[in-house]
Amino acid sequence: MSLRQLLKDATGLVLSADTVERAVRERMLRLDLTPDARADYAPQPGTPEFAALVDLVVVPESWMFRDPAVFETAVRFVQRRLLSHPGRPVSVLSLPCAGGEEPYSMAMALAHAGIPPGLCRIEAVDLSHAAIERARLGRYTRNAFRGTDLAFREHWFRQDGDAYLIDDALRRYVGFSQGNLLEAAAPPRKGPRYDLVFCRNLLIYFDEPARMVAAAALQDLLADDGLLLSGFAEAPAFCRAGFAPQSLRDSYALQKQSVATVRRRARLAPAEPAIAPRPVAAAARTAPQPAPLAAGPVAALIAEARRQADAGRLAEAHQTCQEALALQPEQAEAWFLLGMVSECGGQPHAAERHLRRCLYLQPDHYEALCSLALLHELRGDTQDAALLRQRAARVHAAEVAP
Numbered sequence: 381m382s383l384r385q386l387l388k389d390a391t392g393l394v395l396s397a398d399t400v401e402r403a404v405r406e407r408m409l410r411l412d413l414t415p416d417a418r419a420d421y422a423p424q425p426g427t428p429e430f431a432a433l434v435d436l437v438v439v440p441e442s443w444m445f446r447d448p449a450v451f452e453t454a455v456r457f458v459q460r461r462l463l464s465h466p467g468r469p470v471s472v473l474s475l476p477c478a479g480g481e482e483p484y485s486m487a488m489a490l491a492h493a494g495i496p497p498g499l500c501r502i503e504a505v506d507l508s509h510a511a512i513e514r515a516r517l518g519r520y521t522r523n524a525f526r527g528t529d530l531a532f533r534e535h536w537f538r539q540d541g542d543a544y545l546i547d548d549a550l551r552r553y554v555g556f557s558q559g560n561l562l563e564a565a566a567p568p569r570k571g572p573r574y575d576l577v578f579c580r581n582l583l584i585y586f587d588e589p590a591r592m593v594a595a596a597a598l599q600d601l602l603a604d605d606g607l608l609l610s611g612f613a614e615a616p617a618f619c620r621a622g623f624a625p626q627s628l629r630d631s632y633a634l635q636k637q638s639v640a641t642v643r644r645r646a647r648l649a650p651a652e653p654a655i656a657p658r659p660v661a662a663a664a665r666t667a668p669q670p671a672p673l674a675a676g677p678v679a680a681l682i683a684e685a686r687r688q689a690d691a692g693r694l695a696e697a698h699q700t701c702q703e704a705l706a707l708q709p710e711q712a713e714a715w716f717l718l719g720m721v722s723e724c725g726g727q728p729h730a731a732e733r734h735l736r737r738c739l740y741l742q743p744d745h746y747e748a749l750c751s752l753a754l755l756h757e758l759r760g761d762t763q764d765a766a767l768l769r770q771r772a773a774r775v776h777a778a779e780v781a782p
């Protein structure tokens with residue numbers, strides 16, 4: 381079997397021949413091997429040399445508060461969990477965690493919300509040994525700080541030469557270990573499942589069979605009433621594998637499908653009490669925001685429809701959207717909500733019509749693009765879904781660009 385295939389089987393990563401050869405050359409250089417030894421260079425899975433090669437083909441790209449809205453959602457979830465299960469610490473898994481940027485961002489968000497390490501424990505896992513070593517070191521260059529407001533860096537990091545060293549108070553929230561998501565036993569936990577799982581920006585590097593294996597492993601790792609936070613472009617793949625968006629707004633916040641379906645069908649509000657969250661770091665406020673709402677009575681109707689929809693009162697939300705559209709037929713947000721309400725009500729064709737209307741009126745409506753992509757995915761139209769996801773990714777990139 382080729383080295384490329386061995387790497388693919390071991391990691392799930394779809395790698396180009398060039399990437400593999402570049403990594404091989406680098407290893408051979410470090411081992412002081414001459415090019416004519418290439419034919420004999422064939423490390424086997426499970427050996428330290430194979431692991432060293434894996435470290436060179438992974439993409440450990442990450443930064444602090446990547447997609448800030450995700451951390452706000454995560455903290456809100458932890459707060460609700462603490463209210464509904466008093467005295468029980470919330471367990472969080474960050475997999476893959478790369479060099480620790482994601483779990484440390486969560487630690488900062490928790491600290492900012494006044495939640496101490498004893499009430500929320502984060503386990504952070506990555507395939508790359510080198511990434512885990514970097515994470516344990518907690519020393520970051522400027523590349524890890526990409527937002528415009530870096531007040532959190534002043535607060536939680538100490539300058540160390542040209543880098544920044546993380547505060548020990550944050551280390552207390554997080555434990556790091558090396559592991560492979562594709563090996564169900566690898567995440568270092570036995571016993572209860574995780575309340576909250578971050579699995580972001582990994583499935584984009586997998587092919588479909590590996591995505592399904594990964595999603596099945598996450599179904600096992602996540603508590604039945606837990607929350608999975610995916611990358612924006614990855615939600616559709618998870619939805620093909622038994623997950624569903626938790627609410628109409630946060631398409632990246634996923635629940636096990638059985639839970640989502642029961643709530644929708646029973647038209648229940650989320651089981652846990654909603655409380656007003658304390659805001660996450662100001663620096664984390666560059667997330668894509670929904671399109672500005674209309675003013676006056678139309679804005680009020682749309683806000684009301686959103687509340688009704690989020691509470692599962694779909695018929696009322698539908699009626700309220702119609703009232704908003706009667707007043708202002710060109711209101712994209714109302715068409716978007718109508719689309720989501722139809723989708724939740726099991727009317728995908730109507731949902732598609734409404735979402736297309738929304739995008740006709742507002743071509744850069746991020747959530748409508750994601751939702752329409754999801755509808756296409758669900759009916760197996762992967763080509764159009766991919767195009768819509770690319771459009772969504774461009775909108776997202778433009779919105780978060782400094």
Ligand SMILES: C[S@@+](CC[C@H](N)C(=O)[O-])C[C@H]1O[C@@H](n2cnc3c(N)ncnc32)[C@H](O)[C@@H]1O
Pocket residue numbers: 390391392393438439440441442443446475476477478479481482505506507508511559560561562579580581582
């Ligand atoms: C782009 S980073 C994502 C990090 C972080 N979640 C984020 O969104 O910023 C992808 C990480 O996935 C890790 N990885 C690749 N294959 C993996 C696997 N099979 N199991 C666990 N981690 C894996 C890589 O080592 C890399 O650090």
